[in-house]
Each structure stands twice: as C-alpha cells, then as structure tokens.
Amino acid sequence: MRVAILAHEKFPAGAKTALGVLRYADYEAAAVLDRESAGRRVNDFVPDVQDAPIVKGMADLEADAVDTLLIGISPIGGEFDESWRDDVRTALESGCDVVSGLHYFLAEDEEFARLAAENDCELRDVRKPPEDLSVAEGVAGEVDAEVVLTVGTDCSVGKMTTTMELARAAEEAGHDAAVIPTGQTGIMIEGWGNPIDRVVSDFTAGAVEEMIVEKGDDHDYLFVEGQGCIVHPAYSAVTCGILHGSMPDKLVLCHNAGQEAIHGYESFALPDRRTYVDLYESLSAPVSGGEIVAGALNTSDLETDADARAAVEEYATEIDAPATDVIRFGAEDVLEAIVE
Amino acid sequence: MRVAILAHEKFPAGAKTALGVLRYADYEAAAVLDRESAGRRVNDFVPDVQDAPIVKGMADLEADAVDTLLIGISPIGGEFDESWRDDVRTALESGCDVVSGLHYFLAEDEEFARLAAENDCELRDVRKPPEDLSVAEGVAGEVDAEVVLTVGTDCSVGKMTTTMELARAAEEAGHDAAVIPTGQTGIMIEGWGNPIDRVVSDFTAGAVEEMIVEKGDDHDYLFVEGQGCIVHPAYSAVTCGILHGSMPDKLVLCHNAGQEAIHGYESFALPDRRTYVDLYESLSAPVSGGEIVAGALNTSDLETDADARAAVEEYATEIDAPATDVIRFGAEDVLEAIVE
CATH class of the missing domain: 3.40.50.300 (P-loop containing nucleotide triphosphate hydrolases)
Structure with missing residues (x-):
C-alpha cells in the first residue's frame, strides 16, 4: 500500500499519527502533505523514520502515485479542517481510499460519500466503532x-x-x-x-x-x-x-x-x-x-x-x-x- | 403521572428499576406487570413501598388506567425481550407513553416507532445520552x-x-x-x-x-x-x-x-x-x-x-x-x- 499522509502545518511535532505511521507501519510513504514545509523531506526533521518528500497537497502528486490518503493529524475535538477538503477531494477523484481517525466521520460527509461512490473508493473512519460490541464476559x-x-x-x-x-x-x-x-x-x-x-x-x-x-x-x-x-x-x-x-x-x-x-x-x-x-x-x-x-x-x-x-x-x-x-x-x- | 411497571418473571428480586420507582418516584403506580405473580400485590412481596396490584399484562388494565408504561427490568446486556412486545404494543395503542432504560432503543424499533407516531405517544429511551456531551474539564x-x-x-x-x-x-x-x-x-x-x-x-x-x-x-x-x-x-x-x-x-x-x-x-x-x-x-x-x-x-x-x-x-x-x-x-x- 502506497500512502500519502496529510499533516498540514503540524509536521512533525503536532502530527503524532503521521509520525507513528512513518515509524511503524508497513506502508510505503509516497509523500507527507504539509503546505508549510513543502519542498523538504521527512528525514530533514526526523532522521530515524521512513523518509518521504513533503509536498503542498495531493495535486502535486502523480495521479497513480498513491493508493490511500491517511489523515495524519487530529486537532483538539477531532474536527475536520475545511482547508483539507481539496486534498480529500483530489484523492477520491483519482481513486484513492481515504483513512481518517477524526471524530468527524468522512463517510458521513455528503460530498466525500458521493465522490467515494463515483470513484469506487473506500472512506474508512477508524474512530467509528463496530456495531456489534458488547459487555465484557471476563474471559x-x-x-x-x-x-x-x-x-x-x-x-x-x-x-x-x-x-x-x-x-x-x-x-x-x-x-x-x-x-x-x-x-x-x-x-x-x-x-x-x-x-x-x-x-x-x-x-x-x-x-x-x-x-x-x-x-x-x-x-x-x-x-x-x-x-x-x-x-x-x-x-x-x-x-x-x-x-x-x-x-x-x-x-x-x-x-x-x-x-x-x-x-x-x-x-x-x-x-x-x-x-x-x-x-x-x-x-x-x-x-x-x-x-x-x-x-x-x-x-x-x-x-x-x-x-x-x-x-x-x-x-x-x-x-x-x-x-x-x-x-x-x-x-x-x-x-x-x-x-x- | 399514573404508571404501569413491566417486571415480567422478575418481581421483586430481579426488578431493581421497578422497585426503585415504587420506593422513590412521585408517580402513582397503577399496576406492576408480572405474568408469574399476577393476582397478588406489590405489598405481598415488599411491604415498605407503594402498593399496587400485579397483573398479567397491559391487556388486563382499563384503557385509561395509566398514562405511561415503564420498563422496570433490565436483562444482562439490556436487550428487549420479545415476550414483552404485546405489552408495549397494547400500551402504545391505548395512547400510553413508554419509558425504557434498555440498551435496545424502543424509538428505533420500527413497529413501536410507527405505533407511537400513529397514537401520538412518546417513546423515551432514558439510556440514550444527549448529543452534546464532551470530555471533562476537571472542574x-x-x-x-x-x-x-x-x-x-x-x-x-x-x-x-x-x-x-x-x-x-x-x-x-x-x-x-x-x-x-x-x-x-x-x-x-x-x-x-x-x-x-x-x-x-x-x-x-x-x-x-x-x-x-x-x-x-x-x-x-x-x-x-x-x-x-x-x-x-x-x-x-x-x-x-x-x-x-x-x-x-x-x-x-x-x-x-x-x-x-x-x-x-x-x-x-x-x-x-x-x-x-x-x-x-x-x-x-x-x-x-x-x-x-x-x-x-x-x-x-x-x-x-x-x-x-x-x-x-x-x-x-x-x-x-x-x-x-x-x-x-x-x-x-x-x-x-x-x-x-
């Protein structure tokens, strides 16, 4: 899986999720999106994790460069920042799945849901718990x-x-x-x-x-x-x-x-x-x-x-x-x- | 408010909610529903709470005897017991509100929602939390x-x-x-x-x-x-x-x-x-x-x-x-x- 990781204005210190993914996940990181640090590289800031170029946004990537856009930051309250909408839109339009840990569920956003359906991609809100949970049995x-x-x-x-x-x-x-x-x-x-x-x-x-x-x-x-x-x-x-x-x-x-x-x-x-x-x-x-x-x-x-x-x-x-x-x-x- | 309290097969020992309401609430208890103890009275079992007759089900009550049916028991897991459906149905059909503390939300039950709308009654799931809760501030x-x-x-x-x-x-x-x-x-x-x-x-x-x-x-x-x-x-x-x-x-x-x-x-x-x-x-x-x-x-x-x-x-x-x-x-x- 080749991923782009959204971390606008927060990489690296305020981007715990982005850093965790770069450090531990098996994904190939094609880019980090941070409009403030575009042009530099991950390893310029953090030497001991997977390196990747930092770009301004999804529009700067080749259409088939990534399979998945990960939202790699989480503002207090877990809201969606409207300045990220272009990146999510571009990702979906080029057939990328989008994975988010925000409290705001992308799958419930009307535009994103429509684009995901049109382009046959998945919106995965990892903070949405499954429906079949229950009380512990103590086992x-x-x-x-x-x-x-x-x-x-x-x-x-x-x-x-x-x-x-x-x-x-x-x-x-x-x-x-x-x-x-x-x-x-x-x-x-x-x-x-x-x-x-x-x-x-x-x-x-x-x-x-x-x-x-x-x-x-x-x-x-x-x-x-x-x-x-x-x-x-x-x-x-x-x-x-x-x-x-x-x-x-x-x-x-x-x-x-x-x-x-x-x-x-x-x-x-x-x-x-x-x-x-x-x-x-x-x-x-x-x-x-x-x-x-x-x-x-x-x-x-x-x-x-x-x-x-x-x-x-x-x-x-x-x-x-x-x-x-x-x-x-x-x-x-x-x-x-x-x-x- | 005149209430009937559903406690099938559980009154009094397994009917914590029913007993609590009989003991502490300001409501007038018209009946307890318990098909196993029908014919007896609350005070036959528990002397120091509000008394009421115990009946088999809502069908045994006069149509205008109560305003509200309270679900007075809660099985482990908080599921709705299908053997209670007749009582809830009868209550709604005779214009009673139904108040429930089950995990299963009555307002999301298709039949109950329809009957409540048709008969202008309220389905109140007290276990459904308000939408505007948030993290504690420590104050x-x-x-x-x-x-x-x-x-x-x-x-x-x-x-x-x-x-x-x-x-x-x-x-x-x-x-x-x-x-x-x-x-x-x-x-x-x-x-x-x-x-x-x-x-x-x-x-x-x-x-x-x-x-x-x-x-x-x-x-x-x-x-x-x-x-x-x-x-x-x-x-x-x-x-x-x-x-x-x-x-x-x-x-x-x-x-x-x-x-x-x-x-x-x-x-x-x-x-x-x-x-x-x-x-x-x-x-x-x-x-x-x-x-x-x-x-x-x-x-x-x-x-x-x-x-x-x-x-x-x-x-x-x-x-x-x-x-x-x-x-x-x-x-x-x-x-x-x-x-x-």
Missing part, C-alpha cells in the same frame, strides 16, 4: 498468550510507541508477538482494531476483550496499546476499562521525564511514580493480577544521553523495575523482564 | 456543594437506594440536598440525568461533571448515584469515570452482606472490604481526595434484625467507618458522618 485471561499492557502517568507519554517497540523487539528476539491497537494511530498502523475511546462506556472492557480473544490463541505475546491514565480527570474511564478488559499479566509504566502535572489539567499534580505502581497493581490484582515489570521513560526533552541515562536509572529505582527509553536506548534493555 | 471540584458519591463492592449492592435514602434523610434533617442520577433507575425516578453507562467512553467523566456543574452551586449537598464497581471485569470503566468526573469529597461504600464473588462473574472473588476502602481512596486521592466516611450494607438476605445488626457492626469495623442498612435501619445512623 480475556483465558487466552494462551501472555498479555502485556502499557499504562501511563498521563496521556501522550509514549504508550503507543512503547507498545510498538516492545512488539518489534520481541519478534526480533524470535517470539511470536502481536499488537492489540486501541487508538487511532495504532489502528492506522496495524490496519485493524477497536477505537476504545469512542465505544459506549459500558462496552469499554468488552471492546478490548473481543480483540484479546480474537488474537490470544494465535500468538505467544500480545502487546496491548494502553490509553490515558488511571488518575486523569477526564480519561481514566478508558484506562480502567482497558486494564480490566485486557486482563494483562504484565504492565509497562510509561512516563515523560520531568513531567509534574497532568497535561492540559495543570492543577492536578502527578502522584509520585511509586504511587502509580501501587495504583495500577492494586487495581489489577482482583481481576488479572498484572504487575509492573518494566518502565518506559520518554527522555526526548533531555539533551544529552548521559542525562537521559541518569533519568532512566532514577526512574527504574522509583518503580523498582528495569527501565529504558525505547526510542533513545531501544526496547531490548527491558525485554527480558517481559518475555521469558 | 467538578469547584462547585459550592459537598459531593457525596456511593461506590460499591459490585453492581447491584444498593448504590442507587443508598443515594436516595441519604438525600431524603439529609433533606429531612433540614439540609438542601439533590440527587445526581447516573443510571436508568435514578433517571426514571428523578426525571432527568445522563445515562453514564451509555455515553462515549471518552466522555464518561465529562457527562457526570456536566451534571455536577449544573446543580452544584444550588445545593449544599449533592448525592451522586454511583455505578458498577472499581474491580468489576466488565463495568469498572464507568465506575472510574464517575469517581473522577464527580470529584467527590466523601464516599459511601455499599455492599451486600455475605456476598463473596462478582455477580455473574463468579470466578472473580470480591477483595476484602478494607481493600475496597484503600482502592477507592487511593484512586480518588490525586483527583479529589474523596474518603470513605460511611458504609451501607444490604442485609435483606439476613432473617433477623439481630443478625443484621451484627453484620452491620462487623462491616463498620472492617471499613473503619459508621455503617447501617439504609432500608432496614434507616440512613440516620450514618448521616452525621456525611452532613455536618
């Missing part, structure tokens, strides 16, 4: 696979990245591992998955369980993409549903080095790291007994590797488990705590 | 009112009942108290509220917060109807969202005397009571610092008052807070731990 713990869930001290602390890096490292070490995607970026990368933050709240655990049951007997390890944070004033429900629905055997605690308050809710201080370990473990204990076996620290704000290494060591001591920065130092350092 | 803690949330060791342990009894007792003691309804029964009783278990999971906390903010400066005490249980394999997401979205100052822990496993999920043993206290308090601590200040024990399975009294005393010791059975012994025993 995720019965699958053969060892289930490893990433949990965090806040949103946006690297749970998706850690999940992907651990799964890759496990596979490279010869294990049979799969990712259970629970959010838009994970779903775009893997090409399947339930958008847990959009399901009916009663079905939160059930929507995760369904995926665990589907994949759990085909692999030795399932790496579940966590969401939110268990003490987040807005998003803890999703976190709790994933913790109990996936019934993890092992947890990996993700944290941004130096972060002291919930992002966007600054009056809520982060508890200390040990408190997070106790909270996640005591909440998991009656359901699946998951334990924090490793930590993933995002040290991208620290300039030197020496500072990052020191921060990782301090973090490992705080949570009493091996830790790493999966991007800076690799996931291998913690892998043996997870796969046996 | 419920800023309201003037003291917020009291009921939490539980499982579903169906008396959270709704305890909420209603505490609010009534507070009002009788001269305080200005209001109930924040979060589930189908509470919403049916109060006539307003957000069905938290049906909102988009990302909006769980936000849907509670919205109600707290709406009522919080008009009353001295808000009694929030809790849902589920924080270690429930299926429903903990909703519990967690309410705990953080309502930002309670005080928590009341509800439990069924003698219960040892999660109902319907029997392989999951209930943790001991002290563990629940620690879990709810430690999870609340970083967000609103709510503390368990009282306990509500449902002793309806214990025959003698002496046994019930002993069980309540043991429970109070376990949770290290005053406790009562709000139905058997009244809420007054614990009121002074809650209102000051």
Whole structure:
C-alpha cells in the first residue's frame, strides 16, 4: 500500500499519527502533505523514520502515485479542517481510499460519500466503532498468550510507541508477538482494531476483550496499546476499562521525564511514580493480577544521553523495575523482564 | 403521572428499576406487570413501598388506567425481550407513553416507532445520552456543594437506594440536598440525568461533571448515584469515570452482606472490604481526595434484625467507618458522618 499522509502545518511535532505511521507501519510513504514545509523531506526533521518528500497537497502528486490518503493529524475535538477538503477531494477523484481517525466521520460527509461512490473508493473512519460490541464476559485471561499492557502517568507519554517497540523487539528476539491497537494511530498502523475511546462506556472492557480473544490463541505475546491514565480527570474511564478488559499479566509504566502535572489539567499534580505502581497493581490484582515489570521513560526533552541515562536509572529505582527509553536506548534493555 | 411497571418473571428480586420507582418516584403506580405473580400485590412481596396490584399484562388494565408504561427490568446486556412486545404494543395503542432504560432503543424499533407516531405517544429511551456531551474539564471540584458519591463492592449492592435514602434523610434533617442520577433507575425516578453507562467512553467523566456543574452551586449537598464497581471485569470503566468526573469529597461504600464473588462473574472473588476502602481512596486521592466516611450494607438476605445488626457492626469495623442498612435501619445512623 502506497500512502500519502496529510499533516498540514503540524509536521512533525503536532502530527503524532503521521509520525507513528512513518515509524511503524508497513506502508510505503509516497509523500507527507504539509503546505508549510513543502519542498523538504521527512528525514530533514526526523532522521530515524521512513523518509518521504513533503509536498503542498495531493495535486502535486502523480495521479497513480498513491493508493490511500491517511489523515495524519487530529486537532483538539477531532474536527475536520475545511482547508483539507481539496486534498480529500483530489484523492477520491483519482481513486484513492481515504483513512481518517477524526471524530468527524468522512463517510458521513455528503460530498466525500458521493465522490467515494463515483470513484469506487473506500472512506474508512477508524474512530467509528463496530456495531456489534458488547459487555465484557471476563474471559480475556483465558487466552494462551501472555498479555502485556502499557499504562501511563498521563496521556501522550509514549504508550503507543512503547507498545510498538516492545512488539518489534520481541519478534526480533524470535517470539511470536502481536499488537492489540486501541487508538487511532495504532489502528492506522496495524490496519485493524477497536477505537476504545469512542465505544459506549459500558462496552469499554468488552471492546478490548473481543480483540484479546480474537488474537490470544494465535500468538505467544500480545502487546496491548494502553490509553490515558488511571488518575486523569477526564480519561481514566478508558484506562480502567482497558486494564480490566485486557486482563494483562504484565504492565509497562510509561512516563515523560520531568513531567509534574497532568497535561492540559495543570492543577492536578502527578502522584509520585511509586504511587502509580501501587495504583495500577492494586487495581489489577482482583481481576488479572498484572504487575509492573518494566518502565518506559520518554527522555526526548533531555539533551544529552548521559542525562537521559541518569533519568532512566532514577526512574527504574522509583518503580523498582528495569527501565529504558525505547526510542533513545531501544526496547531490548527491558525485554527480558517481559518475555521469558 | 399514573404508571404501569413491566417486571415480567422478575418481581421483586430481579426488578431493581421497578422497585426503585415504587420506593422513590412521585408517580402513582397503577399496576406492576408480572405474568408469574399476577393476582397478588406489590405489598405481598415488599411491604415498605407503594402498593399496587400485579397483573398479567397491559391487556388486563382499563384503557385509561395509566398514562405511561415503564420498563422496570433490565436483562444482562439490556436487550428487549420479545415476550414483552404485546405489552408495549397494547400500551402504545391505548395512547400510553413508554419509558425504557434498555440498551435496545424502543424509538428505533420500527413497529413501536410507527405505533407511537400513529397514537401520538412518546417513546423515551432514558439510556440514550444527549448529543452534546464532551470530555471533562476537571472542574467538578469547584462547585459550592459537598459531593457525596456511593461506590460499591459490585453492581447491584444498593448504590442507587443508598443515594436516595441519604438525600431524603439529609433533606429531612433540614439540609438542601439533590440527587445526581447516573443510571436508568435514578433517571426514571428523578426525571432527568445522563445515562453514564451509555455515553462515549471518552466522555464518561465529562457527562457526570456536566451534571455536577449544573446543580452544584444550588445545593449544599449533592448525592451522586454511583455505578458498577472499581474491580468489576466488565463495568469498572464507568465506575472510574464517575469517581473522577464527580470529584467527590466523601464516599459511601455499599455492599451486600455475605456476598463473596462478582455477580455473574463468579470466578472473580470480591477483595476484602478494607481493600475496597484503600482502592477507592487511593484512586480518588490525586483527583479529589474523596474518603470513605460511611458504609451501607444490604442485609435483606439476613432473617433477623439481630443478625443484621451484627453484620452491620462487623462491616463498620472492617471499613473503619459508621455503617447501617439504609432500608432496614434507616440512613440516620450514618448521616452525621456525611452532613455536618
């Protein structure tokens, strides 16, 4: 699959989905669309991901250059930005599918629906949950696979990245591992998955369980993409549903080095790291007994590797488990705590 | 409003909503529908609630005997039982509104929608959330009112009942108290509220917060109807969202005397009571610092008052807070731990 990734005015720092796809997906990236950085290349900004030219818009690409346009950014609220309409229109008119993780569903947009029908292309809204979800039966713990869930001290602390890096490292070490995607970026990368933050709240655990049951007997390890944070004033429900629905055997605690308050809710201080370990473990204990076996620290704000290494060591001591920065130092350092 | 309450084969023990309405709502109950107990009366089974005859179905009632049919039971999964179709049909044909808390929305049932339109009646699905919900802003803690949330060791342990009894007792003691309804029964009783278990999971906390903010400066005490249980394999997401979205100052822990496993999920043993206290308090601590200040024990399975009294005393010791059975012994025993 050859994709173009829309990231207007946001690449790379504000384009988490675009970066995730460039880093982890098996797609061939033909271009990133960012009208502010057109003429440069992905690797000019981010060296360690798949490279691609950055262009102004779909009109700058050859008609058959791509099969699919991915919307690689998500504004707060998940609305569609009307300045992207030309690109989506051009994509559909040249026969490309369009994949979006916005709250605004492209398939419900009259013009896009018509163009997709006329040109025989698919509009895939990955944040639209399937209709057949239900309450959990409490059976995720019965699958053969060892289930490893990433949990965090806040949103946006690297749970998706850690999940992907651990799964890759496990596979490279010869294990049979799969990712259970629970959010838009994970779903775009893997090409399947339930958008847990959009399901009916009663079905939160059930929507995760369904995926665990589907994949759990085909692999030795399932790496579940966590969401939110268990003490987040807005998003803890999703976190709790994933913790109990996936019934993890092992947890990996993700944290941004130096972060002291919930992002966007600054009056809520982060508890200390040990408190997070106790909270996640005591909440998991009656359901699946998951334990924090490793930590993933995002040290991208620290300039030197020496500072990052020191921060990782301090973090490992705080949570009493091996830790790493999966991007800076690799996931291998913690892998043996997870796969046996 | 004169209501008939459908509770086929489930009255009274399996008809939580029916009982709640009979006990707390201001409606006149013209009949309970239960084909298994037809011919008897509500007070034959439950002496301390509004009495009404029990009949086989809507066809046994005079055409103008009721204004509204309430669906007073909810099977696991919230499906509509096809054996109830005749009653709903008869109700609509005789001009009655139908109010339902099922996951299955009656307004989307083709036959019911047609009959409602033809007979100018309303199909009100109280579990259908409003369209304008959003993520929590983390502001419920800023309201003037003291917020009291009921939490539980499982579903169906008396959270709704305890909420209603505490609010009534507070009002009788001269305080200005209001109930924040979060589930189908509470919403049916109060006539307003957000069905938290049906909102988009990302909006769980936000849907509670919205109600707290709406009522919080008009009353001295808000009694929030809790849902589920924080270690429930299926429903903990909703519990967690309410705990953080309502930002309670005080928590009341509800439990069924003698219960040892999660109902319907029997392989999951209930943790001991002290563990629940620690879990709810430690999870609340970083967000609103709510503390368990009282306990509500449902002793309806214990025959003698002496046994019930002993069980309540043991429970109070376990949770290290005053406790009562709000139905058997009244809420007054614990009121002074809650209102000051």
